[in-house]
Amino acid sequence: MKNLFLTSAVIGVLSVAAVANANAWTRSGSTTGPRGGTSSLSASGSCAGGTCSRSATRTGPAGNSATHQGSVSR
Numbered sequence: 001m002k003n004l005f006l007t008s009a010v011i012g013v014l015s016v017a018a019v020a021n022a023n024a025w026t027r028s029g030s031t032t033g034p035r036g037g038t039s040s041l042s043a044s045g046s047c048a049g050g051t052c053s054r055s056a057t058r059t060g061p062a063g064n065s066a067t068h069q070g071s072v073s074r
Contacts, residue, residue, distance in 0.1 A: 023047040037061025050074045 023046055030040040039061055045054030053071035 033061065035061075 024044070025046070026042075026044040028040070028042045030038055032038050037060075040059045041056060042059075043054060043056035045052065047053075051071055051073045053069070055067065055069045057065055057067045059065040
C-alpha cells in the first residue's frame with residue numbers, strides 16, 4: 001500500500017511537470033561583498049509563438065532594487 005501511494009505521488013508530480021511550459025526558466029542567486037553586504041538577482045523568462053521575454057530584478061545591499069524587462073521576436 002505504501003509503495004502504491006508513493007508511485008501515485010511520483011506519477012502526479014511528473015504529470016504536473018509535463019503540463020508546465022517547457023520553454024520557461026527561472027534563475028536566482030546572491031553574493032556577499034567584502035563589507036558583508038548581500039546583493040541578489042532573480043530572473044525569469046519564457047518563449048512562445050516566436051517571442052522570447054525575460055525579466056530580472058537586482059537588489060543591492062541597501063535594499064534598493066532595479067527591474068529590467070525585455071523581449072525579442074523573430
